[in-house]
Amino acid sequence: MKRVTVALVAVVATLAAREASAACAGRPTDSGGLNGYDYGAAEVASFALTKVRVHYAKTGAHAPVLTSTRADGVPDSVAYAAETGETALREFAEWGYHAVPSDTACPSNGGDDKVDIYLVKFNGADGSTIVECNGGACSSFALVESTFKNRGYADAEEGFRTVVTHELFHAVQNTYKPGDASFWAEGTAQWAMKRVHPELADFERALPAFFAEPTRSLDAPPSGVTAGYLYGASVWPLFLSLRHGPDFIRSVYEKEETGAEPLPAIDELLKAKGSSLADEYPLFGAWNVGTKDVASTGGYPDAAKYPGVKMGQLADGLSAITSGLSYFAYRGKLSGEAAIALETDATRNGGVVVPFENGTLQLAKAKKLPANADGEVLVVVAGVTTKKSDAPFTIRFADPLPPDAETPDGGGASTGPGVDAPPAAGTSSGGDDGGCRSAPSSETPAGAAFLALLALVALGKARSEDRALGSRRRP
The missing domain is CATH 2.60.120 (Jelly Rolls)
Structure with a gap:
């Protein structure tokens, strides 16, 4: 269940970023596609709501399940993906985060200024967010698995709620700082997904990889496939939000927007509250230990569901x-x-x-x-x-x-x-x-x-x- 959030080849330069020159990526609807994801000669359609447009192929390998019970004939899965995206962006706005800016500065933009989601058949991942920075504004679009067959989810609806919400929070992150530290970018995307959809189990599924390595530094993920560790790092923003309120996470992004890295930003904000990173991190470890069989009082609300830490x-x-x-x-x-x-x-x-x-x-x-x-x-x-x-x-x-x-x-x-x-x-x-x-x-x-x-x-x-x-x- 990897959700790749790299900025891909077309936007490698965006860390230098927010300069006047455009960085525009190809899309699956374009000739040549994007990193091998190409609708090719398939008939293509899209479905839009207020903030989101979902693009899909009607035939070929990338086609979603096309069954429709709707009067307009739009596939149920496509409409569900759009509704899920709409819910996520509405929630993020209510939390006080930036809106994802228009992508119309790029010639390939999905036809309007809505946030675009392209349904594709992934080889291994199940989602990816691509950032495009133009003159100081960074828009994004997402690729999302089209069917979620054999992806470990109970059904496609669970997959869409998990992945669309996660990926669209990456789009929001990019409005503050594209190319953020991976433990913070992935951790907060999982945190946001769980906050929008508390019923989802993907948050807990990723925790064992993180809890198994307490002696690894938070900001030094293992080499190789690191998705489990990075997504499991979501307990760090969860801990901070439970200790200091969920707005604390947005405040970190606001500091990052001015050029700060996440951990110094966290430390500065904690010091303003009479604490510090040095004060909080030992307690974070104690919260992680206080899970599973020794599930604690005063820690994570779902501590009994977490995997525990070896003592x-x-x-x-x-x-x-x-x-x-x-x-x-x-x-x-x-x-x-x-x-x-x-x-x-x-x-x-x-x-x-x-x-x-x-x-x-x-x-x-x-x-x-x-x-x-x-x-x-x-x-x-x-x-x-x-x-x-x-x-x-x-x-x-x-x-x-x-x-x-x-x-x-x-x-x-x-x-x-x-x-x-x-x-x-x-x-x-x-x-x-x-x-x-x-x-x-x-x-x-x-x-x-x-x-x-x-x-x-x-x-x-x-x-x-x-x-x-x-x-x-x-x-």
Whole structure:
């Protein structure tokens, strides 16, 4: 179920983009077609609604199912594709996104300024969006699978709802920034598809590939066929929208329109809310862990349907290395209250501890490290910058911190659509200071306690009780 969203050969130059010279692609209705998709000598027809025109061949390999129950004789599948596109564009407009601009600057434009959808028989993919930038305005048209036979969907209607909605959100993305980072472009297209059609299962189908690689940086998809990972990255915009309201995603695109990349834009917007990318990413990891069998309270509404993330065994002295925006998850049970902290460069790594209650995670009770914990807990340690050099960390246990030294994370979702989550108490830098080990400022209670905690660990001044997991006893 790949939905290819490359800009194809005719518009490779559009990243240089929005210049006065036109970049116009051929279309399946043109002589020579587009990248092998050519209606050829087949009779061609189209069907239009207010915003969308669907083109199709009446014969040949690219023809859709032509059965019609309509008075106008338009094939039911064609009308359904058009209605689906109309619904998607109406929803996107209601969310405040740009309209897809007219394509009439190109000689091949489908006959009018509507957004064109061409039904074709794909060899492997099931959709593609092609961007055409002319003088600062970027229009787009889409190719969509004509029948969806043997494509993994329950029926053609499910296929059209999934693919048309996904592809038309790419067309909207292109009005802000063509050629966006793939994890963000594909992730938000899946997020938008699920928001328009919450009944669709394609969102969940893609998650296993993403959840299986928590130690891979979000912005570094694997080589080769990456559709599963990229579409699974849709949980990142979902997380942000649940934490900070769905308008947050549009705000990122508005930042991108001025030249920003998605992750710096996200960080800037989060800082304006009293948080940061460095604050949010460890919690994102915890939300992902809090799925499937340990489906949490305060996380994803459909967490039980998600595939879960493999957890390691938590232990004092446990070490690993992050790279970029990645994370490690550890589960364990403490026999008494202890402080959990990180030895690391705090500009590169951060962490949260989340309690389990009756086998499920309590994300609303998440606390940033260093923090006190007791009983069964999850610890997530995450890389918090896009820097790809090694960032080692070690988990340490020590005597409990004083109560005023802990920092609640406020790890649950916002109270409703468009409502911001409570600002995090304190921020963490997403920058890099040249690689020196750092910690919170000693001018704050949390910082002073953290430095004292590490001093105890380093100097061996901890009390003589056993700090092994499951056997620590309170003094």
